[in-house]
Amino acid sequence: MPGPSRILIHEVGLRDGLQMEGRTVPTEKKLVWLRRLLRTGVDVIQVGSFVHPVKIPQMADTDRLFKEIAASDDVPEGVTLSALVLNEKGLDRGLACGVEMFCMGVSASETHSRKNTGMGIDEAAGRIIAMGLNARSAGKRVQVSVQSAFGCGYEGNVPEERVLALVRRYCEAGLKDISLADTAGHAVPDRVEQMLSAVREIDGGVTLACHFHNTYGLGLANAYAALKSGAVSFESSVAGLGGCPFTKIAGGNVCTEDLVNMFRAMGIRRDVNLDELIGVAVDMAEFFGRELPGTVYRTGTLVQTGL
């Protein structure tokens, strides 16, 4: 597992980004983007999710993408391919096609949990922990997440204690690679600092990831707060994909190249190829035929200013 000395970038655009898009991306196009992303120096790339293709058609080719890429020479040493799994059937599919890292989560919002899974938080947690332990027994990396950790579109405020209770259950089960997901973009930076500090008090051995959305323009502010508070992995989407193209809510996931631009200027992860990330963002904007939420693919980078 990574130590805190290296900040990790977990690129999730091909999953959390594309699943919001109305236009289905052909597998060949996904492979082009995936191969380019594999060469940017980001650490983990989420290829897709294992979910029923009728529910999210954009993710129907996840098994095929893994089969094409996972065992190929396209994956550089040290880069990990991840997938999101929602249930046991998805885990079986993932195990069959070469997934190295499984991401799975439970919502800290009772309403969100029931709407998404048909189960309350308690039942969902038991099931996800069992799945996580199964995946680990199969020799896989496992990251468990708390969804809606900073607020919920249905319930509004989510009490900190509900998030921490899930973190405790994960830790007791020995699942300490934990991501706090700001599913609907409700996080504000002081809350992020407070929450991360509380999580670290539960168990100093947690490897802490954060997953922010930029709904209210706070993605980078929250990422900075998380960085200061001990997060060592950041989930982000190239081009800021993940906003809902059918509404006025432009902000998707925090944008990978915007995040890397900030990190670089702070002396962090200067090895990541920002130009190549921007190249992918530009290509995605062309493919979707609209301006995407990311900033620096349009404005240029701080590197170009001499900083």
Next chain:
Amino acid sequence: MPGPSRILIHEVGLRDGLQMEGRTVPTEKKLVWLRRLLRTGVDVIQVGSFVHPVKIPQMADTDRLFKEIAASDDVPEGVTLSALVLNEKGLDRGLACGVEMFCMGVSASETHSRKNTGMGIDEAAGRIIAMGLNARSAGKRVQVSVQSAFGCGYEGNVPEERVLALVRRYCEAGLKDISLADTAGHAVPDRVEQMLSAVREIDGGVTLACHFHNTYGLGLANAYAALKSGAVSFESSVAGLGGCPFTKIAGGNVCTEDLVNMFRAMGIRRDVNLDELIGVAVDMAEFFGRELPGTVYRTGTLVQTGL
């Protein structure tokens, strides 16, 4: 002067925002926006600048705006009207039309200073300090700024020491209401923390303001870092005005209603009327006939999510 217990909002859209716009805003329209802004609860409103009308035609009616508003019942108790002045002639104009607070600055970039004023930093500082003292003798509030404090479009990196040298000169002259301006949007949050901490070490009696631009999407992250580091006043533009509409660089000043949205969720300045700020932003977007850089006027606010 404000103490650190209350965070101030200094709305600068009518000046730093409108001066970037190609379409001249009629005085009557500015008055409508100004009167609405005066009722939002923001603390200081920058009405315009005193600059030659040929140079920036958008600011040609600044004297008239002050004459219409300054002495009227439209200005609530406790709200201050400010103006930017660049030279002695501007100061005279401002003194003649009721300006309460004068903002003036020197760039920490030699190239930027020469291009903007024809003077190097040292000469410009002497002149601005003399102007500031004159304005104060006339009974006015004075805020002096360091422009390009976090980087420069011409020079790239601006050494911290050059910023601090200007701060020292201001403090020695007794001008301790100081703003650090990130003129081109180069600031990153860790640099902001470092710089503000260094300024406070020079003189703990400084009332510190920050002026960020959102060029690279970092405006709110920098504002958060500044808040944590002792800034007590924030200069921002309603709707995020201030980007250059002729380029792809969308980000203008950090957006007032986005900033207030963040502050509110952190329990700060919950008295500001966010809905009214958004109303002005919506009206501005309609007037200019394009989407403006601000976020929450399009996506809604965290208040609406129950947070």
